[in-house]
Amino acid sequence: MRLLKESLFALACWTVFLASPALATGGQLNLPITTSDRVSFVLGERSHDLSPQAVLQVYVGASSLCCDDKTPMSGTYGSEDGVVTFEPSFEFLEGQPYTVKTLGREMTEFVIAPDHTPNPPEILAIYPSGDMIPENTLRFYVQFSAPMAPHLSEKFIALVGADGTPDHEAFMSFKQELWNADRTRLTLLMDPGRIKRGVAQNVRLGPALIQTESYSLMVKEGWPSARGPMNASGFEKTFTATLPLRTRPTVDAWDVALPGRGTLDPISVTFDRSFDRFQTLRSISVKLPDGTPVEGEAMLEKSETVWRFVPDQAWDAAALELVVDSRLEDVAGNNFRETLDHTVGTDTPMPAHIVIPLLLDEQ
């Protein structure tokens, strides 16, 4: 995109040559191509004494309405070697007509065209990202590259068995789809009635996923983006169902690898199972013993079985705490307090946060 714009600039008709014979103050006006560009004017020979504001001013609106009784846009002027530049205090708006008044008389209108050639939306990933996932997996996430049009998931998404038969009752159907705030991530909730043993849907239809069998989560081509006519291409995630996960997770089963003090190496936690990706990214944090969070970046790897945290600044304190929200769920919806599929009254009392003390050695 950037290349395209630069080549346009090199070729283009955006340079306007002005000649005012009466004043003999011709010059060359360069108009902005993108919203963050400046306006510049190359002065003719005899107009170097003018103030920058007398050389050029930019006004909001069409040239036919300019510029009596109008206040010019605020911005910063520069003047060097016969070139006057104007950088607006705020970026120009796409689609808004502006008028440049040069040398106090010439009016030149310009519009920065809205960027109509964005990349079409893409499906970046479907989570869980592993190709072997428990048969009682509770949620799938579809991650798009751009905001998408809502209310189309049932039309475009299907869970298909190895024999090509779609299962139209695999996912919960809500009035409202489960999107994140900017509508780039859709949560698909497997019908818990199919997962929980002995409840009506489970008895009538059986589980949606059966261990050792293969499935495809298919997203058909053509899902429109929220902002325009661009459609996403298709996406297919193939996986095999494995043994169900029906135990509560416990941090005792985690393997924690610690960095040395003074380094920027990550803390690395290897889980015994795959956890829910987006819950994990907000449910585990590194804190000082007084509760101050350590700033840094958390990431998940290896099919959401490894959590790594790289600090913004080299590790300083020796004593740290890994704090885990006990409501964090594995991919099958089991949290540290209870399994998804449990008998009533068997919850295990558990504090809101599980704290794992960490002690870093000198490098």
Add this chain to the structure above:
Amino acid sequence: MKSVTLAVQAALLAATSLAGAAVAQDTNLDLQFAGALEFTDDGTLFVGDNYQGAIYAFDMSDAVAPAQVAPVNIGDIDVKIADVLGVPKSALAINDMAVHPISAEILVSVTRIGNFESAPAVVSINQGGAISILDLASFASQKQMLDHFPDQETTFRPRGLGQMPPLVRDEAKGNIKLASLAIMDMEFHGGELFVSGVAFDNFLSTLRRISYPFDGTQEAANVEMYHISHDQYETRAPIRAMSIHEIDGKPQLVAAYTCSPIVLIDLEEIVDGAKISARTLMDYGNGQPLDMVSYTLNGEETLFLTSNSRSPHVIPVASLNGAKAYMPEDFPRGGKSDLSPMMPVGDTGKAVMFDGMSMHIAPLGENLFVSLTRDMYTGSLNMDSNFNGFPNRLHNLVAEFDFPQYWADK
């Protein structure tokens, strides 16, 4: 917006001269929203940032007073501010207005919307009427983060009107975050900044007091008041506009709420963690207050209270001395709208003429008010400066005096 007793002013001067020396430069000016504005008498500007939950202080004390404060009148002020910001007026939201106590520059805090983003700006209109963007980074500044800032997700619950279903614009209220009410009004008094708004995770009406220069200390107290027209105690809806005055011999905060009670709060009651029961002195009934400005009218300390749906109210401060505090037992049960024979309750002021609607109003010098006024007939937004004893333009009014024959007969 200052109280006027001499003792208080002396304390204020002592505190603010100290302030000028101690303001620290904040190297990272990351203002995200320019909302409520308030000046100290010596020219420190406070800006409320409801996105971050922060208040900025800018030392603008290096200012020159004009020989005489002149009225500033600018038609289509929103178009002209938008011109300076490089956007059409539909991409401009006006948030607040304040006047520099020394230079008489008029500052307007705005939000500029464009290219899928919003950006804050404070626009300055000088005594000559020139409009420019205030370069906030050029002033020494301090930033104070607010404790107990409410969450940024919860939104209003839309409602219709009685049995009528909600309209599209009623539903749109459901997109507005409750945190937009976190900083409603600010008052500087005796070296402290008083801030009204909602706070805590359950969005309680809260008054904060923060000493200035900011030293990290702040206190937050919840405020409850008996709302006569709603016939209930209210703990959430925040104070919309307020002013601090000596009443019954002690400094008290006069506060205006939506629908439209006026209450008093003793400053001594505003301590960290307190649950304050405000005293309800008046209730006009329906309407939403906008600004409460303090000025001198006929030698008397006076309040001018504007509303988005009622005539402005002029209240002599002295009339609040010894005023009765109303309680539920003073009334029969049930809501009371404007039309109830019991309303208004306790009103010691006067509703006065105001042509059009004042979106924001502030004293300009000793004798003028400057107002951003919506014209009733054209819908234009104009900056008008008028004598504070009669803050009106007359172009929409046709009276006996507009007939040439009237003058011919004179």
